[in-house]
Structure formats: structure tokens, C-alpha cells
Amino acid sequence: MTSDFLSACSAIVGSDFVLTKESEQYPYLTDWRQRYLGKALAVLLPQSTEEVARLVQLCALHQIACVPQGGNTGLVLGSIPDQSGNAVVISLKRMNRVLAVDVSNNTMTVEVGCLLADVQTAAAAQDRLFPLSLASEGSCTIGGNLSTNAGGTAVLRYGNTRELCLGLEVVTAQGEVWNGLRGLRKDNTGYDLRDLFIGAEGTLGIITAAVLKLFPQPRAQITAFAALDNADAALDLLRLCQHALGPTLTAFELISDFSLQLVLKHFPQLQHPFVGNYHYYALLEISDHESETHAIALMEQVLEQAINDGHAVNAVCATSISQSHSLWKLRESISEAQAREGKNIKHDISIPVSQIPQFIYVTDAELAIAFPGCQIVCFGHMGDGNLHYNVSAPAGSSDADFILQQPAINRIVHDQVHQFKGSISAEHGLGMLKRDEIKLYKSELEMAMMRAIKTALDPQNLMNPGKVL
The missing domain is CATH 3.30.43.10 (Uridine Diphospho-n-acetylenolpyruvylglucosamine Reductase, domain 2)
Known part of the structure; x- marks a missing residue:
């Protein structure tokens, strides 16, 4: 057989x-x-x-x-x-063609094996922007981005992958092809089948192509790095930036000092933006459609006000593309630096933005009591409430022994996430790793509705079984 x-x-x-x-x-x-x-x-x-x-x-x-x-x-x-x-x-990696670009409609139709970086490049060739941006964009595909509803660094302005997709082509569990490749921003004709498949991690069908939203290329993108005394200051700075910069604020990333020190240790070619160390940092980026001069003036004005108001202790604004890339490299190298340092216990969580500082303080303290000396690698997309709150072994201890504590550490972190009305998966999905964990935090009714959808669309349970549910 x-x-x-x-x-x-x-x-x-x-x-x-x-x-x-x-x-x-x-x-x-x-x-x-x-x-x-x-x-x-x-x-x-x-x-x-x-x-x-x-x-x-x-x-x-x-x-x-x-x-x-x-x-x-x-x-x-x-x-x-x-x-x-x-x-x-x-x-699906061989299915990597750009099928169509409609500049006037600001859409691009692609097969799902296209690398995210290649989609960005194809959009730029038409003087358009596809704003989804991830550290893995050189190797992740659009299909994976859609299946996990990936977020990345620009969610604050443009939304996650679900918001960047207008239509899908899907092979159902029965091997039929649903052609929903419609480039419409308004289509109020019943259940939104597209949104069922986005974020479903391949458990309901196989996405084979997608219509993606494009945007006009900004005339300028300005990056800055701000030094902060604590996480509360990060929230204050975010409020100031949102008020002063409005929709030009594209990214607001939080980076703990320990995260930055790991990067500088394992990537010595990168430079610290400041002479001294601070407890936290914020990486900000604005996208401006007027001019580079206007964008720089906006950023400098906000940073000056932040320092005067006590929200930031120090700040530096990139004055060239290479400086901007260097600042982003500090942020994008954190995961790789962690991997080089040793094994760690990862948490991809979302918390209401207003509660992030308190979550950090409370959870840091609980972990310090339960696992003395453990080291917290806290960074992420604070602008949209998504933290990567990772826990590493105490200095000098065994990684292998520490990893055995993962269930207990997960319980502390995820219980706090639940207390703060958050989610234990913000952008990575559930997969096999969090499939059972989610049952502790979703209601039985919610789980039953998800199972009903799975059964209706995949009654033989042949689509990525054992994932999500």
C-alpha cells in the first residue's frame, strides 16, 4: 500500500x-x-x-x-x-511565484512559497511597500506567515498578517480548490472564510496563494534608540510618541539591558548606542510621506520632549540608512544571541499595552523567588502589546537541568499572562508545543467551537493533526 x-x-x-x-x-x-x-x-x-x-x-x-x-x-x-x-x-517552497501586481489597487497576488523578503523586494520594485517585517524574513514564507498570522515589527501601524491579506486560494481537506483570490477591501457576503484559514496553522486546509495589501513607499524612515530607567518609562514614552507622531509611528520595540548585553557579547562587531548601560531601551521608527527633513525634525522634537519630561534618559537618532540598519540589527539579533548563549525557555505573549510594566515587575519577582538567579531576556513589540519574555538559566548552571523546569516556569509566566487578561501566544501560534497548554486558559465553550470548525472542515483529521487542537 x-x-x-x-x-x-x-x-x-x-x-x-x-x-x-x-x-x-x-x-x-x-x-x-x-x-x-x-x-x-x-x-x-x-x-x-x-x-x-x-x-x-x-x-x-x-x-x-x-x-x-x-x-x-x-x-x-x-x-x-x-x-x-x-x-x-x-x-510549498517550490510555489514561489509572484502572480500579479495591481499598482492602482495596491495589491500583489503571490504563491505561498515566496520568501517574505522576496515579496518585500517585488513590492519595492513597483514603488510599493509590503510592511510585514520579521527577523526571519530571509527564510520564512508567506504561507507560514499566513498560517500563524505573523506579527513582526510594524503591527503598530499596519496590523498583523491577517490585516495585510485580502484574499486566499486554499486546498481543502477533501482536495478541492477554493479560489478566494479577491482583491476587495469590502466584501460583506457571509462568513469570512479567509479569516478561518489565516492563523489555523494548516489544520483546516492548505493555503496555496494570497492577495496581499500594498502601501505607498514612505519618503523617509527614521530610526531612534532611547535609553530608559524602567518599563514604566517605556509606557510613558509610547504614549508621548503616539500623541505627537500619530500614524507615522511604525515601530516601538522594548529591549531590556540583559537582552542588549547578550547581543553585544555574541556579535562584537555591533556597537552599543550609548557610553553607559541603562535598564531598558526603546527602538522607535517613523515612516513619513512628506520628506526626510520633516521626519528627522519630528523625531528629534519628540526625543527632546521625552528627555525634558523624564520619560527617557538618553537618545540617539540615526542619520543614515547604515546607522538605522545598525540599530535594527541590535534588536533583530537578540534571538540568535540567545541561541548562542544556550538553551532558554521562550514565551511569546501578549498583554494589554497599559499593563506591560506591571506584568514585567510581578513576573520577574515571582520567577526570582521560584528560580533564584534565572535571567530574563525581555524584548518585543511593545507598541502592540507583544512581548518575548524568555527565561535563561542562572549563570554557571546547566542548561539541560534548567530546561527540565520548563513546565513550572511556563506555569508561572502563563498564569500571570492570564491574570493580566493576555494571551500565551501572540504571533508564533500554538503548534504542538502549546496545544495542551491552551486548554488551561480558554473556556470549554471556546475550545468546543474550535473543535466543531475543525470537524466540519476536516472530518478525517488529516490536516496537520495534533497541532492547535
């Missing part, structure tokens, strides 16, 4: 694109942090929506589960199979 199935797969995509050797499969079976290794009957690499549909039909016929995969940069084990070896991975 297995050989017949694999032969039929080869007839659809070609034998070169049905990977069965362990060495060929390995990159598709391990997660980005290389902490988990799944198994697969095969890795399949279709090149068209028609091929995806035929593969899904074949899987339904043979009762074989499908695990859709994009760039495999996720952090919650959502895009790799379990260890049973009974599923196939359907990698």
Missing part, C-alpha cells in the same frame, strides 16, 4: 520531488531550534495548486495525514510531523 501511494505521489510531482531518504528529509523534520525531530513517510514538493490538490486527494484516499510546511522557521513545532512516521510533509 505504501509503495503504491508513493508511486502515485511520484506520478503527480515527479520522483525527484518525493523525498524518502532520511538524509534528504532531515531539514524538513527538525524545528528551527533543533530540539525535536519528527518522522515522515515522505516529503512532497509540489509546484502548483493543482499538484497540491491531487496530493491531498490521494492522502484522503489512503488516510494519510498531511503536514503543510513553508520555511520551517516556526518556534512551536507547528510545521513538522510527529514521530509516528505515518504523515507526509507537503513543502
